[in-house]
Amino acid sequence: LLLGVGYAGLSLAASFTHVLIVFGVLIAPANVLLGPVASTVLLSRWFVVKRGRxxxxxxxxxxxxxxxxxxxxxxxxxTYQWREALQLLGLVLALWTIPAALLVVNHPAEAGVQPDGAGEALPQVQAEMQKTVVSPLQVLSDPAFWMIAGTVAVVTSGMKGMITNLAPLVMDAGIDVSRAAALVSTYAGCSFLAKLTFAALADRLGPRILMSLALGGFSLGLACLTQSHLGYGVIALGVGLTGLLGGFMVPMESYLAPRVFGQHVVGRAMGLLTGVVLIALLCTPPLFGLIFDLTGSYKGIFWTFSLLALVTLLFVPSLRLHPRVP
Known part of the structure; x- marks a missing residue:
């Protein structure tokens, strides 16, 4: 509802201040409420064995x-003037999302079933529901929280910085900027394939192997981008590796939160994780641009994130994969 009303509200904007107010009051909260926190809580209730998929x-x-x-x-x-187009977009979004939201069943018990379609409650589900809820301070004091937040932040913020500075990178390499669009499509396609591959492999390989693949592939992809002077093919290879393997890290936060903190506090843990990662996502794109302005090249920032990923990789084997014992 907020999303539909928000885009309809944009159609009435008479200044950029109005645009900022609509985004801040309507569209931004809608993105939070429709984002990974709510979906992770819902999916962690409905799936245990098949949660990664x-x-x-x-x-x-x-x-x-x-x-x-x-x-x-x-x-x-x-087809329409921009104000009419935004009003119609708001209507499309409302018709698309509100009926879907009304179909959501918050918990399997409300439908008389068990997670994963099991005939009776799984032992791990019964154990989870008997645990006491922990405070935000207890979540923040958990070393596993910062290991997950740091690992996810390195990869996702690095990818954000790369994609937002892709056009200047192409121009800096002496390549026509119009070819940057194909690189964005390559990244988007590889990212989509990464999510489906994650769904196929997560419950078989486990999070440590997938995190290692994500960190290693992301590091290699950014290392390729440091050699952008070698031509378009090397840039495309770097973008593809970053999207395909680094893309494993995007669903990792939602996959790990219920496993590491417990389903009973997954919403609280996801909210805190998302907040920490968001800070990194906000800082990275301008940081990439600042480094370029100071040095005349993206090579330094790409090497920095590539090496950060390798350092983070060293901590993956020690990551706890179960709720902390009081």
Whole structure:
């Protein structure tokens, strides 16, 4: 409802201040409420054995929406004036999402079933529900929290910094900037494939192997981008590796939170994790630009994130994969 009303509200904006107010009051809260916190809580209740598969498929919806909705928006803008287009977009979003939200069942027990379709409650589910809820301070004092937050932040913020500075990187390498669009499509396609691959492998390989693949692939991808002077092919290889293997880290936060902190506090843990990672995501794009302005090259920042990923990789074997014992 907030999302639909928000885009309709944008159609009435008479200044950029109005745009900021609508985004801050309506659209930003909508993104939080529709984001990974709510979906992780819901999926962790409905899936235990198949949780990785469920989260991977659900997170792939972000990439699918990123592919589909720009075309819908562009079609509306090509057909109508921008104010009418935004009003229609708000209506489309409301018709698309509100019925889906009304179909959500908060807990399997409300439908008379068990997680994963089991005939009776699994032992790990029974044990989880008997645990006491921990405070935010207890979550923040858990070393596993900072290990997960740091690992996810390195990869996701590095990918954000890369993609937002991709066009200047291409221009700096002496390549026509129009070819940057194909690189963005390559990244988006590889990211979508990463989510589906995660869904297929998560419950078989486990988080440590997938985290190692994500960190190693991300590090190698950014190392390729430090050699952008070698041409378009090397840049495309770096972007593809970063999206395909580094993309494993995007659903990892949702996959690990219920396992490491327990299903009974997964919402609280996810909210805190998302907040920490968001700070890194906000800082990284301008940091990439600042380093370029100071040094005349992206090579230094790419090497920095590549090496950070390798350092983080050393801590993966020691990550706790179960709720902390009081």
């Amino acid at each position: 469920a989260i991977g498929i659900a997170i792939a919806g972000i990439s699918a929406g990123g592919f589909l909705f720009p075309m819908i928006i562009q079609g509306l803008l090509d």
